[in-house]
Structures are given as structure tokens and as C-alpha cells.
Amino acid sequence: MVYTTENGLQKPPHVDGITDPVVLKMAPIEVSLHMGKEQGTYNQNGSANSLNDLGSYDPQFSFSENPDGPSVPFQERAKNWFRSLLTLDTIKSKLPIIQWLPKYNMFNFQCDLIAGITVGLTLIPQSLAYAGIAGLAPQYGLYSAFICVFIYCVMGSSKDITLGPSAIVSLITASFATSVSPRLPNGEADPTMAIVLAFTTGLIQIFMSFFKLGIIVSFISFPVINAFSSAAAITIAVSQLKTLLGVKGVPNDFVESLDVIRKKLPYINVWDMTMGMSCIVVVILLKKLREIRWKDDPDKPIPIYVMIYRKLIFICGAGSTAIVVIVAAGILAILERYGVKDLTPTGYIRPGMPEIRAPRFDITIGNYTMPSSEMFSKISAGIIVIPIIALMEAMAIGKYFARVNQYKLDPAQELLSYGIGNLVTSFFQGYTVTGTFSRTAINSQCGVKTPLGNIFTGVIVIISLYFLTPLFYYIPKCALAGVIIAAVLAMVDIQSFKMLYRANKVDVVPYFVTFAATLLIGIQWGIFVGMGVSLLILLYPIARPKVLFSTVQGFMIVTPTHGLDFPGAEYLEIKALDRALQVEKPHNIILNMEHLSNMDYSAIQSLRSLLSGCELHGMKLILAQGQKRVKKQLKVANLKNAIIVDTVDEAIKTFRSQPETAETNEEKDEEDEVFFISRL
Numbered sequence: 001m002v003y004t005t006e007n008g009l010q011k012p013p014h015v016d017g018i019t020d021p022v023v024l025k026m027a028p029i030e031v032s033l034h035m036g037k038e039q040g041t042y043n044q045n046g047s048a049n050s051l052n053d054l055g056s057y058d059p060q061f062s063f064s065e066n067p068d069g070p071s072v073p074f075q076e077r078a079k080n081w082f083r084s085l086l087t088l089d090t091i092k093s094k095l096p097i098i099q100w101l102p103k104y105n106m107f108n109f110q111c112d113l114i115a116g117i118t119v120g121l122t123l124i125p126q127s128l129a130y131a132g133i134a135g136l137a138p139q140y141g142l143y144s145a146f147i148c149v150f151i152y153c154v155m156g157s158s159k160d161i162t163l164g165p166s167a168i169v170s171l172i173t174a175s176f177a178t179s180v181s182p183r184l185p186n187g188e189a190d191p192t193m194a195i196v197l198a199f200t201t202g203l204i205q206i207f208m209s210f211f212k213l214g215i216i217v218s219f220i221s222f223p224v225i226n227a228f229s230s231a232a233a234i235t236i237a238v239s240q241l242k243t244l245l246g247v248k249g250v251p252n253d254f255v256e257s258l259d260v261i262r263k264k265l266p267y268i269n270v271w272d273m274t275m276g277m278s279c280i281v282v283v284i285l286l287k288k289l290r291e292i293r294w295k296d297d298p299d300k301p302i303p304i305y306v307m308i309y310r311k312l313i314f315i316c317g318a319g320s321t322a323i324v325v326i327v328a329a330g331i332l333a334i335l336e337r338y339g340v341k342d343l344t345p346t347g348y349i350r351p352g353m354p355e356i357r358a359p360r361f362d363i364t365i366g367n368y369t370m371p372s373s374e375m376f377s378k379i380s381a382g383i384i385v386i387p388i389i390a391l392m393e394a395m396a397i398g399k400y401f402a403r404v405n406q407y408k409l410d411p412a413q414e415l416l417s418y419g420i421g422n423l424v425t426s427f428f429q430g431y432t433v434t435g436t437f438s439r440t441a442i443n444s445q446c447g448v449k450t451p452l453g454n455i456f457t458g459v460i461v462i463i464s465l466y467f468l469t470p471l472f473y474y475i476p477k478c479a480l481a482g483v484i485i486a487a488v489l490a491m492v493d494i495q496s497f498k499m500l501y502r503a504n505k506v507d508v509v510p511y512f513v514t515f516a517a518t519l520l521i522g523i524q525w526g527i528f529v530g531m532g533v534s535l536l537i538l539l540y541p542i543a544r545p546k547v548l549f550s551t552v553q554g555f556m557i558v559t560p561t562h563g564l565d566f567p568g569a570e571y572l573e574i575k576a577l578d579r580a581l582q583v584e585k586p587h588n589i590i591l592n593m594e595h596l597s598n599m600d601y602s603a604i605q606s607l608r609s610l611l612s613g614c615e616l617h618g619m620k621l622i623l624a625q626g627q628k629r630v631k632k633q634l635k636v637a638n639l640k641n642a643i644i645v646d647t648v649d650e651a652i653k654t655f656r657s658q659p660e661t662a663e664t665n666e667e668k669d670e671e672d673e674v675f676f677i678s679r680l
Contacts, residue, residue: 096413097154100450108449115446116456118315119162119439121322123457124464126487128346128472129480130165133236134431135178135189138346138472141165143354144430146461148421149454155417156451157410160401160444161394163421166436167488168232169390171239173197173431175524176382179252182365192363193379194431197386199359201432202423204387209416217392223511224530225396226496231518231526233491236484243481246272246344254519271342272478279324279482289317290445318442321483328479329471344477351469353462354429385524386432394418394435401444438487510534543567549579553652556580556587561595566602573606577613588619590651593626604637611639622651
């Protein structure tokens with residue numbers, strides 16, 4: 001029986017759009033089969049006894065009760081897949097705006113307008129600052145900030161997320177691209193590599209969306225994410241100290257920069273330091289205004305003027321970054337009018353929209369030309385690292401706010417929207433974008449109702465590009481550095497580390513390794529080192545499974561408490577044989593398989609080797625209490641001279657009464673070499 005949609009496309013069972021076999025095993029027994037609308041159900045009355053019997057599947061192939069039934073040709077599957085892309089249900093799923101826009105009302109408009117403008121006022125100074133972290137001219141931060149929000153409005157599934165430059169992605173971009181880019185005549189880094197990285201990030205994220213590869217993020221554990229975020233925040237803050245203190249000649253390396261800054265403390269710019277420190281303090285204090293919880297008498301109405309006052313207080317807290325930058329720019333402009341030029345301004349920013357063009361894959365500056373092959377060799381690692389880091393950051397934020405605000409986030413659709421956002425941004429000369437916690441939190445706290453708030457955010461950025469860039473000249477660089485430091489300080493999460501230590505001390509290992517690697521090796525590699533350590537910790541119980549040994553009436557009973565897979569099978573083989581040979585008269589071995597639901601090929605081979613070892617020492621190996629699927633696998637494996645029984649008690653009763661003999665079953669026919677005392 002094959003489940004088929006209206007358009008003829010065969011589909012595997014899935015739950016609410018989730019087609020992960022791991023998730024399927026945790027799902028309720030009844031599973032709805034649908035593509036836009038329900039087409040049928042699969043329940044316990046079907047041919048499978050449980051969802052575990054479904055096993056894994058390839059989404060390219062049809063799902064059928066009869067695995068030996070006729071298969072659909074590849075051309076037909078491809079034709080059905082492309083046809084499915086044109087159905088109304090698919091279009092609605094890929095363009096969520098079609099679903100919520102018809103229900104839009106004036107109340108939603110008011111909430112989205114306030115949230116969009118507030119986020120836009122925060123996004124502008126952050127974009128200018130993050131472009132500096134990326135090693136690019138300030139306008140490239142604005143180029144990255146506006147087109148992606150329009151894309152996300154149409155394709156995003158979260159009402160809260162706003163895309164744009166982020167501190168972490170900007171720092172990684174600097175590590176992989178601008179740090180190795182040639183310099184323009186004005187001394188700035190050529191942006192070509194950063195733009196190409198946005199292009200490749202978009203392509204890879206779109207590819208990951210179509211092939212459901214977002215699951216890669218699931219392999220990044222909470223301790224790794226937490227340690228990486230905290231270490232990245234410290235790295236970013238340290239990278240801004242040179243601007244905050246007004247010193248020059250500071251390298252990008254974390255350890256070296258601290259040493260150089262220490263040596264240059266006598267030469268700091270007092271004006272820059274005072275302004276920068278003041279900005280940090282004011283931003284932190286203003287942010288506290290967002291956290292005020294007013295206590296009201298439920299029996300008395302709140303006066304209008306009180307509501308307006310509270311709203312203004314909240315807006316001051318939400319727009320703290322914009323307020324601080326505007327005031328700092330005003331102070332610098334006044335000081336320059338009176339001839340005081342001790343504060344370092346941001347400088348000239350090219351006004352207007354960027355030129356829309358395809359990314360260039362080579363670099364030509366004067367007589368120097370860097371071919372595409374050389375450029376891609378320099379950024380090859382970044383092509384892999386940046387898409388995953390950007391995805392991890394945005395997805396973690398999106399899931400958090402979806403849980404807080406109680407709505408459903410579609411991971412595959414989110415990944416597609418991020419990918420298209422980055423791809424289109426590269427045509428507007430922007431670098432890689434993702435979600436940020438600070439802007440998403442402001443959006444949520446302002447009461448945004450739909451992704452349409454992104455439209456107003458994008459309009460604010462466009463207005464700033466056309467009309468406000470002359471004013472951006474007066475923004476002190478130290479003020480932008482202070483804004484960045486204030487933003488990233490919130491990413492240092494000490495409370496989570498305390499919780500990890502109390503809950504499971506093993507989690508502290510990947511935390512410390514990730515934290516140290518991010519600071520000492522580099523932010524671009526820290527998370528992968530942490531993932532490697534987490535994977536080793538995850539695989540250790542599989543490689544060294546817990547095995548219970550007991551001796552009953554001359555039999556040694558071996559009971560693995562978990563599954564038996566590569567590489568734990570070889571470990572069990574060695575331990576079982578060693579234990580059996582420790583006594584003067586070797587015991588026969590009963591392998592209690594009650595906890596085994598599946599065996600891979602390596603486990604079968606290890607059993608074959610264990611069986612040979614037992615025969616060599618005159619012992620029997622009895623396989624007992626295997627589940628139905630395991631018994632079938634053993635039968636297909638055709639283990640020579642294997643004895644398979646239903647229960648441990650049956651094995652003891654049957655073989656305790658048989659006299660010891662060295663006789664083998666070599667004279668038996670090949671099909672009789674597996675001795676079953678069981679009902680398959």
C-alpha cells in the first residue's frame with residue numbers, strides 16, 4: 001500500500017511537516033499523512049506493530065507496506081516532485097505571507113509599525129558598528145541590513161526575527177575574508193570576498209533547506225553553543241577596546257591584542273575612552289527601562305497620560321542604541337564647531353543605494369588581479385563555517401522566541417528564507433546576515449504581530465542611506481565601540497554554566513574546551529572543536545557499552561544494557577571471551593539480547609568472531625531473548641553453529657542437561673548450520 005497525494009506524489013509518513021525518522025519514533029502511534037491536507041492515517045491496525053517497524057526511509061522513494069513491491073522510476077519521481085512545487089499548498093508553505101496577509105488588520109499594522117521603526121533605529125547604528133567588526137567600510141553594514149528584511153517578510157515563519165548583520169558573523173567574516181583581502185587605495189579592505197561569502201552562504205543554506213540538512217545544527221549541544229557565544233562575546237569586546245581607548249596598531253589576535261593594549265595604556269585617548277565608557281553605561285541603564293513591570297489596580301482604569309508615559313519609557317529602553325549614538329554624534333558636532341577635534345569621527349559614508357550587480361569572483365585593484373581560484377582558496381573554510389554559524393545563531397533565536405510567544409516555527413522554511421536573504425543581499429553588495437538576539441528581543445517586546453514589521457525596518461534603513469549618511473560622519477567611533485560592547489556583554493552567560501555544573505559535570509568538558517578553543521585558536525574554529533568533543537562524549541557509551549555479567553549454573557550470562565552497534569560490538573566480543581576464560585573450566589556464554597532492537601553489520605561480524613572464539617575453546621555461544629527484528633537479522637546473517645533460543649531460562653534448561661562435547665556441526669548442510677529453538 002502506497003500513500004499518495006492528490007497530485008500523484010508519493011510521500012513518506014510525517015507529523016506536522018516533520019519527516020525525521022528520529023522524530024517519528026517519538027510521535028503518537030497515529031500519524032496523519034498529508035501534503036497540505038490530510039490524505040489518510042497510519043495506525044496500529046496497519047501491518048506494522050509500531051512506528052519503530054517503519055524504520056528509516058529515503059524521502060526520494062515511495063513509502064510502501066511491501067518493500068519488495070514495484071518501485072517508481074526515477075524520472076517519474078522527479079516529475080512528481082517538480083509538479084508538487086507548483087501546487088497551491090506548496091506555494092503557501094514557501095510564501096507564508098499568503099497565509100497571514102488576508103487576516104491583517106489595523107491593530108496589527110499599528111503594532112508592526114511601532115516595532116519596525118524601533119528595530120530600524122537600533123539596526124542602523126548596529127549595522128555601522130558591525131561593518132567595522134567585519135573590517136569593511138560602514139556603508140556595507142547598511143547595504144546588508146535592508147534587502148534581507150524584505151525577503152524575510154515574505155518568506156519567514158517567525159513574527160519576531162529580523163535579519164541583518166550580527167557581531168559573531170561579522171567577526172568570522174573578518175577572519176575568513178577581509179583579513180586576507182587586498183587593500184583599496186583609501187586603505188579599506190576590498191569587500192569582494194565578504195560579498196562572495198554571502199553569496200555562497202545563501203546557496204549552501206538553500207541547498208540545506210531542500211535536502212533537510214538543517215538537522216546538522218542538532219549536533220551542536222547546548223554547552224557548546226553557550227560556551228561559543230560567551231567566548232565570542234569576549235573576543236568581540238576585546239576587539240573593540242582599541243577603538244574605545246583610541247589606540248592604534250593593535251593586532252586582531254585575542255592574546256596578542258591584550259598584550260599590546262596593556263603596553264599602550266599610557267597613550268590612550270582620554271576623550272575617546274570617556275565617551276566610549278559613558279555610552280556603555282548609558283546603554284545598559286536605558287535597557288533596564290524595558291524590564292520595568294508596572295503594578296496596576298485591576299479595578300481602576302489606567303489613565304491615557306500614564307499609558308503614554310509608560311510607552312515613552314519603554315521606547316527609550318528599546319531605542320537605547322539609537323539614543324546614545326544620536327547624543328554622542330551631537331556632542332562631537334558641537335565640539336568640532338568649537339575647534340575640539342579629540343574625538344575620532346566615523347568619517348565619510350557613501351550616500352545612496354548600492355549598485356545592484358552580481359558578485360564578482362575575482363579582484364582587480366590597479367595593476368593587481370586576484371583570480372577566482374586564489375580567492376576561493378583563501379575563503380574555502382569560510383564557505384563551510386559561516387553558513388553553519390549563521391544558521392545556528394538565527395535558528396536558536398527563532399526557536400526561543402517561538403517557544404516564548406507560543407507559535408510554530410518551520411525550520412526548513414526558516415533555512416530557505418535565510419538562504420535567499422543572503423543570496424539576494426550579495427547582489428546588493430552586502431555581507432552575510434542572520435538573526436540577532438538584541439533586535440529580535442526588541443521586536444518581540446514592542447508587540448510585533450506579523451513579519452510585516454520588517455518592511456518598516458527596511459524603509460528606515462533606506463531612508464538613512466538616502467538622507468542621513470552626511471550626519472553619520474559625526475558618530476564617534478568610540479560610541480559605536482561602546483554600543484557593541486554593551487550589546488555583546490549580555491551574551492556572556494554565567495548562570496548557564498552554573499546550571500551545567502550542577503546538572504551534569506560531564507557537560508563542563510565540552511563547555512571549557514569550546515570556550516578555550518574560541519579564545520585561543522580562533523572564533524572560526526572554536527565551535528567545531530566543541531562539536532568534536534561533544535561527539536566523542538556522545539559516542540563513548542556506544543564504543544564502551546555497559547555490559548552486565550552474571551554466572552548461573554555454569555553459564556555466563558552477558559547482557560548489554562543498550563544497543564549493540566559499531567564500535568561497541570568488538571568491545572563486547574573481547575570482554576565476553578575474556579570473562580569466560582578467566583575460570584579454570586570455561587563457561588558457555590549466553591548472550592541476553594533483550595535490550596537490542598537492531599544490529600548493524602559490524603555487530604554481526606563481531607558475533608561471528610565471538611562464535612569462532614567460543615568454538616576454539618570448546619564453549620557454546622547461545623543467543624537468547626532477541627527481538628523479532630534481531631532474530632530475522634541473525635537468520636539472514638547465517639551464523640555458522642549459532643544457537644538461538646527464545647529466553648535465557650530456556651537456554652539454561654536445554655543445554656544444562658546436554659553432555660559436554662567437542663563435536664561440531666561441520667557435517668550439517670549449509671542451511672542447517674544455524675540452530676534455532678525459537679518461533680520466528
